Amino acid sequence: MDDTPVLDTLDRAIINTLQHGLPICPRPYRQVAEQLGIDEATLLQRLVSLMDAGMLTRFGPLFQIEKMGGRFCLAAMSVPEEQFEDVARLVNAFPEVAHNYQRQHQLNMWFVVACPDPQAIQTTLERIETATGLAVLAMPKEKEFFVNLYLPA
Amino acid sequence: MDEIDYRLVQLTQSGLPLVSQPFAALALQLGLTEQQVIDRMMAMQQHGLIRRIAAVPNHYRLGYRHNGMTVWDVDDSQIDVLGQQIGALSFVSHCYQRPRHLPAWPYNLFAMVHGKTREETTQQIAVIRTVLGDACRGSDTLYSTRILKKTGLRLPE
Structure with missing residues (x-):
């Protein structure tokens, strides 16, 4: 699968600038556009195209659910190869599952469950075990040392 | 957070x-x-x-095809200091302490690395190993092969 992106210099500048954050003000896109030396409409058009092309998976607030009283929890499963697609569908169908990745390991499915109520994490993991018939290993964070994803385009 | 804040989260969780x-x-x-x-x-x-x-960003689409979850079995008494040091490395995007699940899963320190080539991530992993030194008793790297879902938070109605 070769999906090497065709990004021009402006796309790259937009992706890099907007990974750092958008100001909260009445015309935030205009402010960023000015920094980039373009107009607001161009920035919005490019942003829509980057979303449509799948270069960005999301553009919006990055929430810290713990600060709202909720919890994130990483979890891992060892899924037999022949069941993998079916199990992925079952797991992804849970709205509480925020991300899910296939990884090269005996534990080959790693997903993050997000719940506004901490008690709901455990019940959600149990529901996933029931739905899939597979054991789920909970890997809640005990300490966060650093979080800041920045991937220059 | 009151009801209006909750509604604001709901309205923006899929995007601004x-x-x-x-x-x-x-x-x-x-x-x-x-x-x-x-x-x-x-x-x-x-x-x-x-x-x-x-x-x-979508890691893969931006050319970061080698996304490794590096996991380390680190002496508990040193994990606070070492976790800070690993988290401070420029190429580490997330760094957490998580519980072990013995005997199958002896690792308690997680650090995510992202490279455009396998050589790049291999080098990053070598740097982490050097920083951890003797405090590290074992390690592994779990490369992601596919994004199965990436929607972020979804609060219930």
């Missing part, structure tokens, strides 16, 4: 409107003024409920 005045667009849906929405968003950012409003 891509229109000239995104906060006015949200205000319209909530029966608030643009300024009220701006004040609330700023307060949520100040209190850390919102880390920032930002673009989330």
Whole structure:
């Protein structure tokens, strides 16, 4: 699968600038556009195209659910190869599952469950075990040392 | 967080409107003024409920095909100091302490690395190993092969 992106210099500048954050003000896109030396409409058009092309998976607030009283929890499963697609569908169908990745390991499915109520994490993991018939290993964070994803385009 | 904040999270969890005045667009849906929405968003950012409003890149599509979850079995008495040091490395995007699940899973320190080539991530992993030194008793790297889902938070209605 070769999906090497065709990004021009402006796309790259937009992706890099907007990974750092958008100001909260009445015309935030205009402010960023000015920094980039373009107009607001161009920035919005490019942003829509980057979303449509799948270069960005999301553009919006990055929430810290713990600060709202909720919890994130990483979890891992060892899924037999022949069941993998079916199990992925079952797991992804849970709205509480925020991300899910296939990884090269005996534990080959790693997903993050997000719940506004901490008690709901455990019940959600149990529901996933029931739905899939597979054991789920909970890997809640005990300490966060650093979080800041920045991937220059 | 009150009911209006909760609604604001619900309205923006799939994304901020891509229109000239995104906060006015949200205000319209909530029966608030643009300024009220701006004040609330700023307060949520100040209190850390919102880390920032930002673009989330698709690693693979930007050419980062070698995304490794590196996991380490580190002496518990040293993990606080070492976790800080590993988290401070420029190429580490996330660094956490997590529980072991013995005997199958002896690792308690997680650090995510991202490379455009396998050589790049191999080098990053070598740097982490050097920083951990003798405090590290074992390690592994779990490369992701596919994004199965990446929607982020979805609060229930």
